[in-house]
Structures are given as C-alpha cells and as structure tokens.
Amino acid sequence: MEMNQTATLAFSQVSKQFEQQTALDDLSLQLYPGMVVGLLGQNGAGKSTLMRCALGIIEPNVGEVSVLGSSVKELSSELKTQIGYVPQQPFGYEGFTVVKALDLHRSFYPDWDRGLETEWLQRFDLDPKQQVQRLSVGQRQSLALIMAMSYRPKLLILDEPVASLDPIARRKFMADLFDLALESGSCVLFSSHITSDLERVASHLALLKQGKLVLFKEIDALREQVKLLTLAEGAQLPEELQVLNRQGNKVLVDNFKQEFTGLIQAESLNLEQLFMELHS
Numbered sequence: 436m437e438m439n440q441t442a443t444l445a446f447s448q449v450s451k452q453f454e455q456q457t458a459l460d461d462l463s464l465q466l467y468p469g470m471v472v473g474l475l476g477q478n479g480a481g482k483s484t485l486m487r488c489a490l491g492i493i494e495p496n497v498g499e500v501s502v503l504g505s506s507v508k509e510l511s512s513e514l515k516t517q518i519g520y521v522p523q524q525p526f527g528y529e530g531f532t533v534v535k536a537l538d539l540h541r542s543f544y545p546d547w548d549r550g551l552e553t554e555w556l557q558r559f560d561l562d563p564k565q566q567v568q569r570l571s572v573g574q575r576q577s578l579a580l581i582m583a584m585s586y587r588p589k590l591l592i593l594d595e596p597v598a599s600l601d602p603i604a605r606r607k608f609m610a611d612l613f614d615l616a617l618e619s620g621s622c623v624l625f626s627s628h629i630t631s632d633l634e635r636v637a638s639h640l641a642l643l644k645q646g647k648l649v650l651f652k653e654i655d656a657l658r659e660q661v662k663l664l665t666l667a668e669g670a671q672l673p674e675e676l677q678v679l680n681r682q683g684n685k686v687l688v689d690n691f692k693q694e695f696t697g698l699i700q701a702e703s704l705n706l707e708q709l710f711m712e713l714h715s
C-alpha cells in the first residue's frame with residue numbers, strides 16, 4: 436500500500452472550529468487502499484467531525500481535504516458513488532420494507548453487487564419483508580451497513596458501526612469488514628470505543644485527543660514502539676522518542692527502539708491500557 440499511490444483520503448493541516456470549540460487541530464493524515472483504520476478518542480475528541488469533513492458535510496476553517504485525488508469541495512458525482520458512509524444515527528426509509536428500501540437505494544449505484552447484498556442480508560439475519568420502522572436499532576444499523584457496502588466503495592466511513600450490534604453480529608461484522616477491504620482494495624475508516632474490536636481488525640490506529648492526531652500507526656508497529664517507560668531520577672530520554680504523556684517518572688512514548696541509561700522498565704500496552712495512560 437501507499438508511497439506512489441494516490442491517497443484515498445488525505446487531510447492536510449486541517450483545523451475546524453465550532454464557536455469557541457476546536458474540534459480538529461492542525462490535523463494531517465493520509466489513508467491508502469487496503470487500510471482499515473480504527474479511529475479512537477474520548478467523547479468529543481473530534482472523530483465525527485473528522486469523518487464529516489472527509490465527506491464534505493462540513494468544511495474545515497483551515498486546510499485541505501481530498502478524496503481519491505480530488506478536493507472534497509469539488510467531488511464529481513462519479514467519485515461520490517465511490518464513498519460509503521454510515522452515520523452514528525441512521526436514517527429514513529420509514530414506510531418501506533427492507534427489500535423495497537434496498538431496491539430504491541440500489542438504483543443510485545451502478546456498481547451495486549447483488550450477491551454481496553444477499554450474503555450480508557443473510558449474515559445479519561434480516562427479513563427482507565420486514566418494515567424498516569419495525570426493525571430494532573441494531574437491525575437498522577445492519578441495513579445501513581449493507582446499503583453503504585454493497586457497491587464496494589473505495590472509501591467506507593463508519594461512525595461507530597457496531598455500537599448497536601450484539602457481540603456475535605459485531606464479531607462477524609468486524610471480521611467481514613476486514614475481508615471486504617482486502618478483497619475490494621477499499622479503504623475503511625471506522626470509529627469505535629471497543630478497543631478489542633479495533634485491535635483485532637484494524638490495520639492502523641488513529642488516535643485523537645482534543646482534536647489533535649496524537650498517534651497514527653500500524654497496529655503491529657504500535658505494539659513494538661509504544662511503551663510505558665519507568666525512568667530513574669535524572670534519566671535523559673533519547674531524542675528519537677516522542678512523548679505522548681508523562682506522569683512523574685512514568686512516560687508514555689512512541690518510537691521506542693532500544694534500552695538506554697536510566698530506563699528501569701519498558702512496558703508494552705494493549706490498546707485499552709494505552710488509551711487509559713494517554714488520558715491519565
């Protein structure tokens with residue numbers, strides 16, 4: 436992935452302000468085909484704002500967002516059909532049955548994959564004859580996902596896609612999401628507070644804190660390079676280390692490579708521990 440390819444989604448020094456509130460702060464990021472990027476951050480960290488800027492729903496105050504090589508402000512209708520989005524709270528189609536809602540939705544997308552639609556309907560155990568307004572919250576979420584994925588978009592943006600799914604549906608969904616991305620060369624950006632899901636399926640982690648992107652890394656590299664260090668008094672941190680947080684003689688760092696004088700301990704962290712340490 437990456438290098439000479441066009442980024443599927445690129446943010447360049449993007450800031451977004453709502454009145455007094457900075458929701459995104461000088462954020463730069465490039466996503467490429469095949470990446471499954473988990474977006475993690477506390478409530479209000481800026482995850483939805485980042486996604487909505489990526490879709491052109493809201494405009495940054497500063498900086499540039501481009502999708503598949505085009506500025507998001509000037510996306511052609513053809514490029515728009517290459518993007519799939521499931522918001523936190525889907526969505527309409529009241530008065531329709533599941534099958535009728537899908538018929539209508541499908542008509543907007545020339546590249547719709549009927550086989551994929553059928554497979555996912557079965558996977559989520561959705562009854563095509565059911566009225567949309569009678570679906571449970573989780574079932575609606577599943578239908579929204581099918582609608583966003585069945586045309587194999589090049590960029591799929593999911594705002595907490597599994598929050599309303601039960602653990603079995605969630606696990607299946609996350610695994611399939613990864614397969615779909617690999618198979619179709621799609622790039623997936625999803626937010627979730629469920630760190631174990633993120634750890635299991637994401638290829639990359641993007642960590643937001645108060646609108647800043649504090650970490651963007653491959654999950655495997657993260658395990659190796661992000662450590663909680665315990666330091667002896669007066670210990671000097673090597674220059675290459677990037678400090679993410681500090682609490683007395685405990686320092687959370689990125690880019691850890693080797694031991695150094697004054698290092699007492701370097702602990703590896705799982706994602707949940709990392710999240711807690713970053714916000715302690």
Ligand SMILES: Nc1ncnc2c1ncn2[C@@H]1O[C@H](COP(=O)(O)OP(=O)(O)OP(=O)(O)O)[C@@H](O)[C@H]1O
Nearest residue numbers: 453456457458476477478479480481482483484485
């Ligand atoms: N339309 C808006 N008007 C004013 N402030 C907003 C608006 N949208 C977002 N904000 C503010 O911007 C900040 C980031 O919000 P955002 O919804 O992006 O966070 P989030 O990380 O998605 O949170 P959550 O995990 O709770 O969904 C918050 O402080 C929020 O109050």
